[in-house]
Amino acid sequence: MIDFSVDVSSLVLPDGHVISGSIENEDDVRGALGRVSEGFGFRGFMVLAIPDSGSHSLTAQALMTTWPMDFLRRYDSARLIDGSPVIQRLRRSTIPFTYDAHQLARGRVDGKGEAAICVFEQANMPRGVYLPVHDAAGHRAAVAFGGDRSAVSGDELQELNLWAGLLYSRLSEVRTRDRRGPGSLSRREIECLRWAAAGKTTVEMARIMALSEYTVNHYLNRATRKLDSVNRVQTVAKAIRAGLIN
Template sequence: MVDFSATISSLILPGGRSVAGALGNEDDIRRVLAQISDAYGFRGFLVLSIPDAGCHSLGAQALMTTWPSEFLRRYDSARLIDGSPVVQRLRRSTIPFTYDAHQLARRRLDGKGDAAVCVFEAAGLPRGLYLPVHNASGRRAAIAFGGNRELVSNDEMQALNLWAGLLYSRLSEVRGRDSRGAGSLSRREIECLRWAAAGKTTMEMARIMALSEYTVNHYLNRATRKLDSVNRVQTVAKAMRAGLIN
């Protein structure tokens, strides 16, 4: 088994900084990805399952992100995933690549180029890169970093690609472990389920708990996986039967 903590701690961020701490759960991985994003001057990151041809929602494929939830809503509302040059490239290639929203807009054949630029610009994500990754079972995904900085250099691309591969492998391992530990709900996951049981919407829970809607959905989705449920209603019911909430 790979000692991810030791491997990660041996890597150095720009400015000579290192990443400290264990990688024992998804929050640890989120923290490290946020550190990397900040160190390289990006607005945020996105961990994305590669959408298949029948998928019409980017938000549904987002495994973890600090990109604004409003970006995902606007992107999906405009159905920008259909005809996206980025998604098409991710489906057929495992080579990392940079993106520029303005250049990509000229390659769209569906007339949605201007809409795509507006969505990326409004979120402060006009430029960045996508790093295709995979886990031990061959499941494919990508980690994206986006922001307003200039496009990355080849050296930066190589360093970020190494970070991405290590962290996605660890994320897959953690998720596999968590899915086998049905009773190991975190405090936040239980809190979200309690509010869901009380009939609160995701937006209401986000306001009550001072979190983003994406983060609330992240905790609820993680609880759903841990309890091996198919939807939120079943997750709440299983948690109640197990005495995890009342």
């Protein structure tokens, strides 16, 4: 059994690894979630803001993810968020649950069951878990882990729920701190701005840095927020004037 009063640094993943060191920024949270995902045998994770009924894009609700960008594009192109049994469940319940794309398809009433199966199978993520979380201000979200491993056990679900709660709380603390002041740019944010200043597109930067397009945009958007800019061009200009890039 897991002691729910302990810190993440004292918890051991199923592969025997621990998450050592402090978690001080979003990169640290991303890295920790990535290690949890790998440790439990998943292909990736997503931190998802619970969408309201007017939202039609999963990509717009993804706060942080390593799920393939192609998956998000195909999901949104088919408008699978409309009528999704998962989204409906997340809106009304805070209980963690597993998912199986084939079983969920049977719960859709919009005739998009086969399309949903295809999207998840193509991404090699037909099974996984959704773990509802919330921060100190009561904002609700969910952490999802997906892959093609066997269904998780009850004990694994409990462990994943603990990891999700701890790391989402830390993510919320970091984001609240960053909103209070510009703070310093991370190494990845500066690297993205340097390539942007060199005229590279998001696709080119993703290829150069071995990251997803989503992740590159995440770093650029975060730098824009920290430097209180309105667009990427202004962010690059401010970074140059501040001596952050040259």
